[in-house]
Amino acid sequence: MRVTAAPHPPWRIVWALSVTQIVSWGSLFYAFSVLIAPIEHDTGWGRDTIVGAFSLSLLIAGIGTLPVGMLIDRFGGRLVMSIGSVLAALLLIVVARTGAVAVFYWAWAGLGVAMAMLLYEPAFAVIYATFAADARKGITALTLTAGFASTVFWPLTQWLVSSFGWRDSVAVLGVANLLLCAPLHFLLLPSSAGTTSRGSSVTRHTGVLPRLLRSRVFWLLALSFTANMLAFSALSVHLFPLLQERGLAAADAVMLATLIGPMQVLGRIVEVTFGRRFRAVQVGLIALLLLPIAVACLAVAGSGWPLLIAFAVLYGASNGVMTIVRAVLAAELFGRESYGAINGALSAPVILSRAVAPIAAALLWSATRGYGPVLWALVALGLLSVAAFAVAAFTRARAH
Numbered sequence: 001m002r003v004t005a006a007p008h009p010p011w012r013i014v015w016a017l018s019v020t021q022i023v024s025w026g027s028l029f030y031a032f033s034v035l036i037a038p039i040e041h042d043t044g045w046g047r048d049t050i051v052g053a054f055s056l057s058l059l060i061a062g063i064g065t066l067p068v069g070m071l072i073d074r075f076g077g078r079l080v081m082s083i084g085s086v087l088a089a090l091l092l093i094v095v096a097r098t099g100a101v102a103v104f105y106w107a108w109a110g111l112g113v114a115m116a117m118l119l120y121e122p123a124f125a126v127i128y129a130t131f132a133a134d135a136r137k138g139i140t141a142l143t144l145t146a147g148f149a150s151t152v153f154w155p156l157t158q159w160l161v162s163s164f165g166w167r168d169s170v171a172v173l174g175v176a177n178l179l180l181c182a183p184l185h186f187l188l189l190p191s192s193a194g195t196t197s198r199g200s201s202v203t204r205h206t207g208v209l210p211r212l213l214r215s216r217v218f219w220l221l222a223l224s225f226t227a228n229m230l231a232f233s234a235l236s237v238h239l240f241p242l243l244q245e246r247g248l249a250a251a252d253a254v255m256l257a258t259l260i261g262p263m264q265v266l267g268r269i270v271e272v273t274f275g276r277r278f279r280a281v282q283v284g285l286i287a288l289l290l291l292p293i294a295v296a297c298l299a300v301a302g303s304g305w306p307l308l309i310a311f312a313v314l315y316g317a318s319n320g321v322m323t324i325v326r327a328v329l330a331a332e333l334f335g336r337e338s339y340g341a342i343n344g345a346l347s348a349p350v351i352l353s354r355a356v357a358p359i360a361a362a363l364l365w366s367a368t369r370g371y372g373p374v375l376w377a378l379v380a381l382g383l384l385s386v387a388a389f390a391v392a393a394f395t396r397a398r399a400h
Helices: 011-043 049-073 077-097 103-119 122-131 135-146 149-164 166-188 201-212 216-245 250-257 260-277 278-302 304-334 341-367 374-399
Strands: none
Touching: 011 049, 011 103, 011 122, 011 135, 011 149, 011 166, 011 216, 049 077, 049 103, 049 122, 049 216, 049 341, 077 149, 103 122, 122 135, 122 341, 135 250, 135 304, 149 166, 149 201, 149 250, 149 260, 166 201, 166 304, 201 250, 201 341, 216 250, 216 278, 216 304, 216 341, 216 374, 250 304, 250 374, 260 304, 278 374, 341 374
16 A cells, blocks of 8 residues: 655644653653662662563564554554553552562562553554554654653652652552553543554454564564664663763763763754664664764773763664654555554564563673673673674665
8 A cells, every 4th residue: 555645744743742751761760760670779679670570561562563553554553552651650669569579579560561552662563553654753853852751760760769669659650650651541542543553353464463573674673683782771770870880970870871861862853963874774884883983982982081981972862763763664564554563573572671681781781790701791782783783784684
């Protein structure tokens, strides 16, 4: 089916999602890095145990990405994302009040389901369904604003923890999902599947997946994006303990970390301004290369601010651009039909890697009693990501 630009793109959807993505990413993903040490100190649980619960949530989020994408293709985003916000709110309150490891794990498992219903992948599916050929504009606008999630929620969570303790802080994050995200999702998101999914069916979805699984380019891109996310996710979760291990005070670690969000946005602005002169694969290759360079800067920086700032700039810019590249390439290479299912299939291993990375980094830290070996392992993963992406681009070029 030929997909045309929507005559009047519903921008209210983008602005609503911009707010809810900041809150969802901030409360469900970024805040956890600040919470690790307070939870460890209060409960006496080991860091591996605490991070393991978060990794479980990311694992379940990865598994849920494909079915959630198919649901949005068929029914639209209102119901799916509204339920996700209510679920996130209730389970964050459970996390805040429990003192049992088993309940802590069960709550984070449920939060994994909420993540699959709330983070970028379902938001992108909603935009593609409603914006049609204008979807890149909507995704760019969304990621420009949502890129401030870490900038807002790292210092906010640090302030909440310092003022009220980690339990009340997590409860506040839950209330934010209930009172802010749930109403915006329910009132402003479409209740139907939208322009690109009319007439969608289970039969069409089942035809898409075998085609993807036969594509060498699909598997190479999945490997590239997965290796990239392994490095990004490990650093996002362990950044505060890592910086404190290097001798930075908590306030200095927060100040450095808050640079990452604006750098993500700056990277996206550069991509919007200059990236259209280049093919998406060229932009993606440059963005992927920035990550291992950034991690290498962090590995050799010690407590030296010039290299630490260089890390924050390159790390943020790389992730900011790659968020757009992953969303756009899924449609450009494999088509806009059934975008939710296609993006879900490509994103599933990427999100699963978010689950593996934090616990793997924690285990390596425990084995070596330091973050040095962890950082060099992440450099190697970044280089693997670049290599797989380059081979995918070469394979695609030869096929055309």
